[in-house]
Amino acid sequence: MGRTLDIAPLRSFVAVADCGGFQRAASALHLSQAAVSQHVRRLEAATGRILVERQGRGSRLTRDGEHLLRQARRILRLHDETLHSFVPQAAEPVIIGSTEHAAAQLLPPLNGVLEQELPDQVMRFRIDRGNRLREGLDTGQVDLALLLGPADDPRAWPVGQLELTWYSAPTWERPSLSQPVPLVVFDQPCSLRNRALEALSFHAIPTVIGAEAVQLAGVQAAVRAGLGVGLMATLGQTPEGLVARDDLPQPAPLPIALWARQSLPTEISRRVAEALCQLLLAPADLAPSDLPPAPLAAPVDAHLEPSTSKGV
The missing domain is CATH 3.40.190.10 (Periplasmic binding protein-like II)
Known part of the structure; x- marks a missing residue:
């Protein structure tokens, strides 16, 4: 057939109708007025009809222009919906x-x-x-x-x-064998707390809870303050201000x-x-x-x- 209605000219044509003129349409589309005018001329060439005519300082759509406007809105709506259907949906994190x-x-x-x-x-x-x-x-x-x-x-x-590794403050000293070892532990329920108590109980080492904390920072602060020893999983990285202990039984991983x-x-x-x-x-x-x-x-x-x- 050789004649086509391209999307860009159709979008300019609809903007002229909605904005009330070529200049406002050009501003809305971030195009030059000459580009918008050229788009409308391309549509007129494709349809073989006059679509917009001058009226004083403005312009208005002809009857053929009104007909094309209705069709242009349908074409653009279908065009945009089709493209949107192919937009990748954002994956839920x-x-x-x-x-x-x-x-x-x-x-x-x-x-x-x-x-x-x-x-x-x-x-x-x-x-x-x-x-x-x-x-x-x-x-x-x-x-x-x-x-x-x-x-x-x-x-x-x-x-x-x-x-798992035992840690203490650098100046902390283990009590005598007759005295319980003070522990710094997490609040229950906690696997580390249980493992610490089990490890020392298995070796008949008496213990006492010297401090409890909800978060790791609190446990480390209490250990750093010398309130007891703490059992921690640190993947081999010693927390700042603490030292590893080798004078307590090594618990199972x-x-x-x-x-x-x-x-x-x-x-x-x-x-x-x-x-x-x-x-x-x-x-x-x-x-x-x-x-x-x-x-x-x-x-x-x-x-x-x-x-x-x-x-x-």
Whole structure:
């Protein structure tokens, strides 16, 4: 047929009608008045009709112009709706929760790995107590949670274990054998608190709670103040102002697991779990039997299935 109604001229034509003239239409479209006039002339050439005629200092649409205006609005509406249907929808962010024990050392490299592994997925992190993160999984406020303790639920993926270290103030001295060892611990419920008490009780070392805190900063401040020793998971990085202790029994490492919200796509859980395994496989003193299934060493379906094992 050889004749076409292009979108840009149609948009200029509708703007002339809506704005009441060429100059105002040009301002609204951020075009020159000459460009808008040229667009209208192209439409007149395509239709073979006069669409706009001068009226004093202004202009008005002819009957053919009114007809084209109705059709132009329909064409532009369909054009814009069609393009909009192909606009990528913004992905909902995946909320990854973590306890403070793993956050400072583990989340920065985890975020870097996920930016490479899942570049199109927005990740958001939340730091909280383990019990609150579990509640968040149940209510849908958290999608994934990195928690200390065994992977004793079908939603949990074992990803490794954290070595635990006793820390004290540099000037703190252990009491005599007849005196209880003062401990700085987190409020209950807390896996670290339980592991500290179990480790010393197993060796018949008496203990007393010297201080309790809700957050890691509070535990470290109390230990720094000399109120007792604290058991912490620091991934080998000694907190500022503290010293590691080797005169207390070494507790067993704590397993760490990635818990997933029930309806979260399995592929997202798997990719995050694999990233965590890569980061947590670094300690050289873990026995092979202690390691989680090696990520990326086998096809995706052959490893990292959620665990249903019980116990620490």
